[in-house]
Amino acid sequence: MSGFKKFLIRGNLVDLAVAFVVGAAFAGLVKDFANSFITPLIALLGGKPDYTALAVTINGTKFPYGIFMTSAIAFIITAAIVYFLVVLPTTKLIERMDRGKEATERECPQCLSDIPVRALRCRHCTTELVPSAELPR
The missing domain is CATH 2.20.70 (Ubiquitin Ligase Nedd4; Chain: W;)
Structure with missing residues (x-):
C-alpha cells in the first residue's frame, strides 16, 4: 500500500492532475468565450454556423454530416482563440524574456x-x- 501512496503523491502524477483540472476549466472558458462573443460575430456576418440538421440518406440510412461540420467549425474557432489569445502572447513573452540570456x-x-x-x-x-x-x- 505504501508503494501506491508514493505513486499517487509523486510529482508527475500530481502535476498531471492539476494540469488536467486547469485544462478542463480553461476549455470551458474558451468554449463560453466563443459562444458569447465569437459565434455572435460570425452570425452577424454570415448567419449562425449551426448545420446539425444537414444530413444525407442512402438506402434508408441517415448520415448526419452537419453534426461533424458544426463540431469542425467550433474546433477551428476554439483553436484560433487559443492560438491568438494564449500561444502567440506566451511565445512573444518567452522570446522577450530570453533575449538577454547567453x-x-x-x-x-x-x-x-x-x-x-x-x-x-x-x-x-x-x-x-x-x-x-x-x-x-
Whole structure:
C-alpha cells in the first residue's frame, strides 16, 4: 500500500492532475468565450454556423454530416482563440524574456548537432572544434 501512496503523491502524477483540472476549466472558458462573443460575430456576418440538421440518406440510412461540420467549425474557432489569445502572447513573452540570456549550446559545423559552447570536440562526430569566442575560457 505504501508503494501506491508514493505513486499517487509523486510529482508527475500530481502535476498531471492539476494540469488536467486547469485544462478542463480553461476549455470551458474558451468554449463560453466563443459562444458569447465569437459565434455572435460570425452570425452577424454570415448567419449562425449551426448545420446539425444537414444530413444525407442512402438506402434508408441517415448520415448526419452537419453534426461533424458544426463540431469542425467550433474546433477551428476554439483553436484560433487559443492560438491568438494564449500561444502567440506566451511565445512573444518567452522570446522577450530570453533575449538577454547567453547561449549555452552551439551547432557543430560538421554534423550540425547541438554541443556545449565551450566544447573542443563534438560528442557526436568527434570533430575537433575551435573554441568559441562567445565565452571566455
